Amino acid sequence: MPTETLARQTPAGFGGYTKNITDTAKSFWEGMSVTLSYMFRKPMTTQYPDRVPFPVRDSLPARYRGFLEVDMDICTACQACERACPIAVINIDTVKGDGKNKPKLAMERFDIDIGKCMFCGLCVEPCPTGAIQHTREFEGSVMNFDNLTLRFVPDVLAPWPAYKVPKGSEAFPRRPLGEVTRNLLKKWDAPPPPFPSKDDLAKLDKADYGKPKPVGLDAAAMGRQIAARALQVKGDVPKLGRVIEEAMAGTDCGDCGYADCKGYSDAIAAGADWSAEKCAPGGAESKQMLETIIVTLKTGVLPAAPGVVANATTALGAAPLVADADVPAGPPLSQTLSKDALYKLVNDAMAGTDCGDCEYDDCEGYSKGIVYEGQLDLNRCAPGGEDTKVKLYNIMLGTKPPAA
Numbered sequence: 001m002p003t004e005t006l007a008r009q010t011p012a013g014f015g016g017y018t019k020n021i022t023d024t025a026k027s028f029w030e031g032m033s034v035t036l037s038y039m040f041r042k043p044m045t046t047q048y049p050d051r052v053p054f055p056v057r058d059s060l061p062a063r064y065r066g067f068l069e070v071d072m073d074i075c076t077a078c079q080a081c082e083r084a085c086p087i088a089v090i091n092i093d094t095v096k097g098d099g100k101n102k103p104k105l106a107m108e109r110f111d112i113d114i115g116k117c118m119f120c121g122l123c124v125e126p127c128p129t130g131a132i133q134h135t136r137e138f139e140g141s142v143m144n145f146d147n148l149t150l151r152f153v154p155d156v157l158a159p160w161p162a163y164k165v166p167k168g169s170e171a172f173p174r175r176p177l178g179e180v181t182r183n184l185l186k187k188w189d190a191p192p193p194p195f196p197s198k199d200d201l202a203k204l205d206k207a208d209y210g211k212p213k214p215v216g217l218d219a220a221a222m223g224r225q226i227a228a229r230a231l232q233v234k235g236d237v238p239k240l241g242r243v244i245e246e247a248m249a250g251t252d253c254g255d256c257g258y259a260d261c262k263g264y265s266d267a268i269a270a271g272a273d274w275s276a277e278k279c280a281p282g283g284a285e286s287k288q289m290l291e292t293i294i295v296t297l298k299t300g301v302l303p304a305a306p307g308v309v310a311n312a313t314t315a316l317g318a319a320p321l322v323a324d325a326d327v328p329a330g331p332p333l334s335q336t337l338s339k340d341a342l343y344k345l346v347n348d349a350m351a352g353t354d355c356g357d358c359e360y361d362d363c364e365g366y367s368k369g370i371v372y373e374g375q376l377d378l379n380r381c382a383p384g385g386e387d388t389k390v391k392l393y394n395i396m397l398g399t400k401p402p403a404a
Contacts, residue, residue: 057136057178065119065134068112069181070152074172075131077107077162078355078383081123084250089117094383095159096352105352106159114140115148122250128355129163135178137185144192150184151193165354165362223247223289224303224402225379227296232377234297240269247289249281256280268294332398334371342395343371349391351384358382370396 046052057066082090093109124132140148153160165172186193226246233239245265252260256278258267267273268290276290296302334342347367354362358380360369369375370392378392379401386401393401 057138060136060138062136064136064138065121067114067135067137067140067150067181067185068117068123069133069135069137069150069178070110070112071131071133071175071180072107072110072152072160074129074163074174075107075110075160076129076165076353076355077105078128078351078353078357080126080128080355080357080382081132083382084122084126086120086122087116087118089113090123094162103159103161105162107153107162108156108159110152110160111149112152113149115145125250126357128357129165129172130174131163131172133174133177135181137178137181140185141188142186143189144186146192147186147190149193150181152180152184162353167361219285219288220292223292225377226289227293228302228377228379230293231296231300231302234300237266237269241266244268244290244293247282247286247293248279249283249286253281268297274298332394332396334396334398339371343367345395346370346392349384349388349395351381351388353383355383 048056060066077092077094079092079094082092089112091109091111091113092107095106095108097103097106119134121134124134142148226243230240230243233243241262242265245261248261248265250261254260256264258264261279264273264278274294276287276294279286279290282289292303333345337345347364350363350367352363356362358366360366363381366375366380370378378396379389381388381392389401393399
């Protein structure tokens with residue numbers, strides 16, 4: 001007879017069978033006792049959102065990056081946040097007035113598409129007054145995707161005046177964080193916004209109003225602007241490092257082998273690292289800008305933009321300008337007007353935001369620097385864009401800006 005058959009007939013084999021039944025029953029009652037014990041305990045889960053003791057947003061840390069919010073009362077319309085956004089989530093349209101009946105600078109549109117925002121926080125850092133901040137709001141369940149576009153200028157036909165920064169101000173009064181955004185969030189079943197209407201577009205005479213602006217930046221033009229400023233502070237490593245850092249992505253990720261973007265920038269400024277390919281988050285744009293800066297620092301000459309004549313009149317002693325047949329002959333206004341008259345003309349050409357992005361306290365300071373101090377970098381008024389640049393080059397040099 002096989003050994004296994006004998007083992008089953010022995011008392012030991014029968015005892016093992018009954019032990020299995022006993023263990024099964026015991027484990028069953030142990031599991032059921034645990035389950036039944038929860039019938040008499042206080043529930044640990046909460047029905048969200050109708051039975052929460054307090055709003056979930058109040059339990060989030062202050063550094064939480066929720067929906068963006070803009071306090072329009074302290075927004076200078078400098079558009080630094082719009083330029084910093086890598087995916088064109090922020091769209092700002094400005095309009096200039098005469099400063100009397102209409103504000104000198106106002107905003108017709110300040111839209112943030114929360115549905116496309118990646119919450120990187122890059123727009124918050126350059127804001128001179130702290131007007132744009134991340135809130136702890138996160139509830140964005142809507143039936144219509146267009147309702148996730150927050151419009152901080154409520155009426156397109158009533159432009160919002162830009163905030164004028166008081167002299168010497170270091171702190172700015174701000175509305176409670178989240179208050180503005182909560183009022184702009186739509187209910188989940190709200191109809192899509194009919195904004196702007198065709199009548200609004202007709203009155204504004206802007207067929208492209210409300211459409212997102214092109215994504216990305218002109219890396220070639222920006223690289224030349226930064227390189228021109230780098231050439232002016234060449235030899236001053238701390239200042240040069242700050243200028244070069246503008247070409248970085250600003251993420252401080254450490255992928256370049258340095259602790260942060262400042263470390264990489266300082267290494268280039270000190271001549272310890274000439275690689276332009278280490279800023280992975282900045283991609284091709286940062287690489288192109290850094291290459292322009294490094295070439296400028298090595299040669300002492302700002303590379304010419306496409307279509308520029310190499311021996312044309314220079315603005316930085318070595319930076320060639322456009323030689324264009326459309327530019328009228330004769331001396332520029334800077335050589336024919338008095339300093340005071342020239343200063344007024346230059347100041348009128350500025351954007352009027354007093355944002356400080358030009359590294360002067362305000363637009364008047366930059367204007368005085370150009371007229372009275374010989375500041376030759378005419379590309380610093382970022383809010384004024386191409387319009388201000390063209391005016392300054394025409395007034396000071398009698399030529400057009402370098403072609404990007």
